[in-house]
Amino acid sequence: MSEIRTTTSVTETIAYARAFAGRLRRGDVVTLFGDLGSGKTQFVKGVCQAFKTCTTATSPSFVILNRYNGTDERESELLVYHFDLYRVKSLTEIYDLGYEEFLQGDGICLIEWAEMLGELLPKRRYDIRFSLGADENERRIEISGVGK
Numbered sequence: 001m002s003e004i005r006t007t008t009s010v011t012e013t014i015a016y017a018r019a020f021a022g023r024l025r026r027g028d029v030v031t032l033f034g035d036l037g038s039g040k041t042q043f044v045k046g047v048c049q050a051f052k053t054c055t056t057a058t059s060p061s062f063v064i065l066n067r068y069n070g071t072d073e074r075e076s077e078l079l080v081y082h083f084d085l086y087r088v089k090s091l092t093e094i095y096d097l098g099y100e101e102f103l104q105g106d107g108i109c110l111i112e113w114a115e116m117l118g119e120l121l122p123k124r125r126y127d128i129r130f131s132l133g134a135d136e137n138e139r140r141i142e143i144s145g146v147g148k
Ligand SMILES: Nc1ncnc2c1ncn2[C@@H]1O[C@H](COP(=O)(O)OP(=O)(O)OP(=O)(O)O)[C@@H](O)[C@H]1O
Pocket: 007, 008, 009, 010, 012, 013, 034, 035, 036, 037, 038, 039, 040, 041, 042, 043, 059, 060, 086, 112, 130, 136, 137, 138, 139
């Protein structure tokens, strides 16, 4: 399964992310790939909005992991974990964060620069690939379910 959408504004990317979040279930992992400034964090913002988190994704950030408190469709508490692995140099740093625990937890994990993970990448996940379009505000977003 793979779907491609071209958005022409930040607002549209956020709206698309909000709609996508409707498919997410507790424990799901989403990896976000694409160049600097291609829209990964804006997309995470949309997912945060869908889960009604009080704080939202920021970028750029020097923090590897942010946690946002949100709620699911039944108003039960749900944690959104937002990893940005851009500055991570070794897998040890990721283990030290307690990465596996978050991954196996019942929140939603969103991981920017997930190529850092190598074999730590979960087998079941959504991959989202971002690329720049012809216009300044155009972004191509491709979502695929892996092992789903
Ligand atoms: N259609 C669009 N969708 C998303 N962002 C857009 C769009 N058009 C322009 N932008 C701009 O592109 C930038 C996207 O920034 P964002 O922080 O989401 O990128 P990123 O992929 O997370 O980069 P990084 O790898 O540095 O974390 C923002 O400045 C935003 O205003």
